[in-house]
Amino acid sequence: MSLRAHLVVERPAFRLDAELDVPDGEVVALLGPNGAGKTTALRGLAGLTPLSGGRIVLDGAEVHHLPPEHRRIGVVFQDYLLFPHLTALDNVAFGPRCQGVGRAAARRIAAGLLERVGLADFAGVRPGRLSGGQAQRVALARALAVRPRLLLLDEPLAALDAHTRLEIRSELRRHLAGFDGATILVTHDPLDAMVLADRLVVVENGAVVQTGAPAEIARRPRTDYVARLVGLNLYRGEADGTHVTVGDVRLSSAERLKGPAFVAFPPSAVALYRTRPDGSPRNLWKAVIDGIERHGDNVRVHLDGPIPLAADVTPSAAADLDLVPGQEVWAAVKATETHAYPA
Amino acid sequence: MPWALLVPALAGLAFLVLPLAGLLVRAPWPALPQRLAEPRVIEALRLSLVTATVATVICLLLGVPLAWLLARTDLPGRRLLRALVTVPLVLPPVVGGVALLLVLGRRGLAGRWLYDAFGVSLPFTTTGVVLAEAFVAMPFLVIAVEGALRAADQRYEEAAATLGASRWTVFRRVTLPMIAPGVMAGAVLCWARALGEFGATITFAGNFPGRTQTMPLAVYLALETDPDAAIVLSLVLLAVSVIVLAALRDRWVGSA
Amino acid sequence: MLKRLSLAAVLASVSCLAACGSSTGPAATATPGEGGSLTVFAAASLTGTFTELGRRFESAHAGTKVTFNFGSSATLAQQITQGAPADVFAAASPATMKTVTDAGPTASAPAVFARNTLQIAVPAGNPAKVESLKDLTDPKVKVALCAEQVPCGAAAVKALDAAGLKVTPVTLEQDVKATLTKVELGEVDAALVYRTDVIASAGKVTGIDFPEAAQAVNDYPIAALGTAPASDLAKGFVDLVLSRRGRDVLTKAGFQAP
Numbered sequence: 010m011s012l013r014a015h016l017v018v019e020r021p022a023f024r025l026d027a028e029l030d031v032p033d034g035e036v037v038a039l040l041g042p043n044g045a046g047k048t049t050a051l052r053g054l055a056g057l058t059p060l061s062g063g064r065i066v067l068d069g070a071e072v073h074h075l076p077p078e079h080r081r082i083g084v085v086f087q088d089y090l091l092f093p094h095l096t097a098l099d100n101v102a103f104g105p106r107c108q109g110v111g112r113a114a115a116r117r118i119a120a121g122l123l124e125r126v127g128l129a130d131f132a133g134v135r136p137g138r139l140s141g142g143q144a145q146r147v148a149l150a151r152a153l154a155v156r157p158r159l160l161l162l163d164e165p166l167a168a169l170d171a172h173t174r175l176e177i178r179s180e181l182r183r184h185l186a187g188f189d190g191a192t193i194l195v196t197h198d199p200l201d202a203m204v205l206a207d208r209l210v211v212v213e214n215g216a217v218v219q220t221g222a223p224a225e226i227a228r229r230p231r232t233d234y235v236a237r238l239v240g241l242n243l244y245r246g247e248a249d250g251t252h253v254t255v256g257d258v259r260l261s262s263a264e265r266l267k268g269p270a271f272v273a274f275p276p277s278a279v280a281l282y283r284t285r286p287d288g289s290p291r292n293l294w295k296a297v298i299d300g301i302e303r304h305g306d307n308v309r310v311h312l313d314g315p316i317p318l319a320a321d322v323t324p325s326a327a328a329d330l331d332l333v334p335g336q337e338v339w340a341a342v343k344a345t346e347t348h349a350y351p352a
Numbered sequence: 353m354p355w356a357l358l359v360p361a362l363a364g365l366a367f368l369v370l371p372l373a374g375l376l377v378r379a380p381w382p383a384l385p386q387r388l389a390e391p392r393v394i395e396a397l398r399l400s401l402v403t404a405t406v407a408t409v410i411c412l413l414l415g416v417p418l419a420w421l422l423a424r425t426d427l428p429g430r431r432l433l434r435a436l437v438t439v440p441l442v443l444p445p446v447v448g449g450v451a452l453l454l455v456l457g458r459r460g461l462a463g464r465w466l467y468d469a470f471g472v473s474l475p476f477t478t479t480g481v482v483l484a485e486a487f488v489a490m491p492f493l494v495i496a497v498e499g500a501l502r503a504a505d506q507r508y509e510e511a512a513a514t515l516g517a518s519r520w521t522v523f524r525r526v527t528l529p530m531i532a533p534g535v536m537a538g539a540v541l542c543w544a545r546a547l548g549e550f551g552a553t554i555t556f557a558g559n560f561p562g563r564t565q566t567m568p569l570a571v572y573l574a575l576e577t578d579p580d581a582a583i584v585l586s587l588v589l590l591a592v593s594v595i596v597l598a599a600l601r602d603r604w605v606g607s608a
Numbered sequence: 609m610l611k612r613l614s615l616a617a618v619l620a621s622v623s624c625l626a627a628c629g630s631s632t633g634p635a636a637t638a639t640p641g642e643g644g645s646l647t648v649f650a651a652a653s654l655t656g657t658f659t660e661l662g663r664r665f666e667s668a669h670a671g672t673k674v675t676f677n678f679g680s681s682a683t684l685a686q687q688i689t690q691g692a693p694a695d696v697f698a699a700a701s702p703a704t705m706k707t708v709t710d711a712g713p714t715a716s717a718p719a720v721f722a723r724n725t726l727q728i729a730v731p732a733g734n735p736a737k738v739e740s741l742k743d744l745t746d747p748k749v750k751v752a753l754c755a756e757q758v759p760c761g762a763a764a765v766k767a768l769d770a771a772g773l774k775v776t777p778v779t780l781e782q783d784v785k786a787t788l789t790k791v792e793l794g795e796v797d798a799a800l801v802y803r804t805d806v807i808a809s810a811g812k813v814t815g816i817d818f819p820e821a822a823q824a825v826n827d828y829p830i831a832a833l834g835t836a837p838a839s840d841l842a843k844g845f846v847d848l849v850l851s852r853r854g855r856d857v858l859t860k861a862g863f864q865a866p
Contacts, residue, residue, distance in 0.1 A: 057513070078516045078517055082514060094529040103515050107512075152514075473750075475778075555786070558752065558779025558790070559780045575683070576758055576782075579686065
């Protein structure tokens with residue numbers, strides 16, 4: 010049960026043109042900023058938004074000409090959209106009933122699925138009386154009840170509060186692992202994507218800009234958006250041996266490369282000094298403090314200079330350095346934590 | 353509370369309520385029980401309730417799909433259609449009755465065929481009363497249901513479609529239950545309008561006790577010679593409609 | 609919302625009451641000799657003839673404006689007793705005139721100025737081949753009568769009683785014009801209406817005389833009303849109706865002289 014899709018949706022001032030290949034059992038996260046076209050892609054796959062072009066092939070059969078009710082693609086919507094007039098059990102039994110399963114048999118299927126998501130005791134409850142996490146699990150059970158060839162989840166955790174989210178995230182991970190078909194989930198939260206997905210597909214402005222395993226993407230971002238998401242300083246330059254030239258700055262890195270290259274390092278790899286430090290003259294330049302903010306247990310300093318830069322320092326170091334916006338400092342980046350890869 | 357709202361509000365309330373108070377004050381209370389027991393009163397009341405209810409059922413069967421057509425499809429000329437649907441609202445009911453005669457009468461466009469082929473003649477029958485009431489009352493239902501359909505969240509219908517529901521199943525099992533309060537409100541409005549229908553009924557169905565003489569017709573004719581009887585009949589109609597609407601409100605419409 | 613609903617129902621149920629009681633004419637404010645206005649309440653069956661007589665009256669009394677309120681005699685009588693500003697009342701039956709005279713004195717005694725008799729009205733072509741009053745008793749013949757509460761209905765009952773016939777109509781219409789409309793549209797095969805209405809229909813229905821009509825002649829009384837400030841003008845108008853010229857206009861329309 011694999012998906013091969015080329016989705017083209019054209020609208021005034023927007024064009025989605027994305028290819029998605031998802032083999033059986035794989036969970037792919039579509040990651041991207043708001044308005045990138047993630048949800049449009051999902052709706053296109055489900056048949057809720059007509060495609061302007063392209064094709065959708067499920068298990069070798071074209072389905073893009075079929076209406077949504079004939080695609081057998083399960084969808085978990087962002088607000089779950091559980092039918093308010095039906096009990097949790099009847100919500101889950103809805104799909105099997107539509108597929109012609111008898112009432113009793115459909116309810117048996119539904120009861121089994123509710124059991125699987127740990128909600129057997131809530132079968133007779135209407136959605137209005139379920140918590141957000143419970144509703145999400147009912148929605149998942151409802152989508153799985155049609156034995157879908159492809160499972161789509163639209164921001165599955167966005168409607169939950171931070172505490173519930175943590176709990177549901179790992180649980181969802183477990184349920185998705187138990188589903189043997191292809192799964193695509195849409196999210197703008199990198200953490201959700203990293204935890205839930207086997208592979209990330211980053212979408213920006215309607216196009217796929219990067220795809221790969223979460224660790225790979227976290228290590229080697231290829232756009233500013235991804236770099237910001239994974240918290241890295243990212244530059245594009247020209248590599249020559251163990252140096253990458255970015256504008257006026259020459260950065261040393263661990264790898265040897267030649268030609269166009271990305272170079273990335275975490276803000277924690279940056280050290281700041283009031284005066285030019287002795288020794289290690291590599292990856293050192295003068296910068297001006299642009300802004301300061303708290304970042305977890307540290308202080309994140311945004312610097313302006315030959316290249317824009319984010320640096321994390323400990324609060325005590327920040328106090329010792331007496332950092333204020335507009336002040337000049339020396340910034341040094343450890344070559345061992347600087348990572349270069351072909352552009 | 354701003355006076356600019358309160359004063360006209362109270363004036364409006366008085367304007368609506370005072371005529372009712374007038375009816376109550378002028379009602380021949382001592383003779384009331386005796387008048388209420390008159391067979392023609394009971395006959396007219398029974399006919400009114402039966403025809404208004406049947407007319408409402410017809411309006412539901414035809415009006416809900418019509419509202420769906422107006423709210424959920426991209427039919428060409430839909431705006432014009434919607435305008436046409438509301439015509440009975442502005443048309444004087446008597447003209448509506450004449451129009452029905454011209455179409456469904458024994459010599460009407462469609463009625464002629466009905467009469468020649470089946471010997472069916474609709475004017476002057478109880479069926480005619482139902483048709484006249486349905487004609488006048490249907491727009492109330494269609495407008496209410498169309499409003500409910502527009503207000504309903506269509507994403508639920510999309511969710512149902514992804515679960516394999518055909519459009520008919522979506523309508524029956526998702527759309528209809530979700531707009532049920534709107535449909536009920538429309539049906540109540542429709543029923544109330546049908547119950548009070550006068551002009552189209554007397555024009556299309558005529559006036560014959562027990563067959564086509566509904567309460568409003570009985571009121572009108574009683575007024576010619578016996579205003580007291582007219583007041584009594586009006587009070588009966590008033591009481592019945594208030595009781596039924598209040599009961600429906602508690603049972604169906606909830607706090608809407 | 610339902611509060612509004614129940615009010616709507618209430619309004620609908622009393623709407624005909626409202627519709628029946630709201631027409632008023634301008635109050636008569638006349639100074640004899642230099643014109644003024646005159647308000648005449650007259651039975652609906654007098655619409656054509658009285659409009660013409662009003663025009664004649666206006667040309668004979670320069671500056672005078674005659675305003676009519678035509679309607680069902682019973683309704684008009686009630687409006688007058690409720691204080692509607694009428695200077696002259698011309699009724700289609702002595703009973704409705706009595707409603708007004710019972711309520712207060714009139715400026716002139718009611719006088720019968722015309723008589724109307726019933727005819728059998730049939731649609732063009734007379735599809736049911738109706739020839740006599742007895743034919744109306746055939747259950748296959750659809751008959752419309754006026755409701756008993758209105759004068760044409762009372763007259764029909766009187767005529768049928770006199771003939772010893774029992775007719776089961778399909779409808780009892782609220783006034784003679786509505787009855788006539790049903791004949792014009794061919795929805796009924798016959799109806800009992802006034803001869804004047806048959807003539808006024810200008811050939812759209814055919815009138816058939818029947819001897820029993822003589823038993824149910826409708827007298828039309830007219831009176832100037834005591835409440836009229838313009839009672840001289842009012843009496844002048846009554847005189848015109850009763851005059852030879854007035855009678856000519858009425859007989860041309862199918863009325864009979866008293």
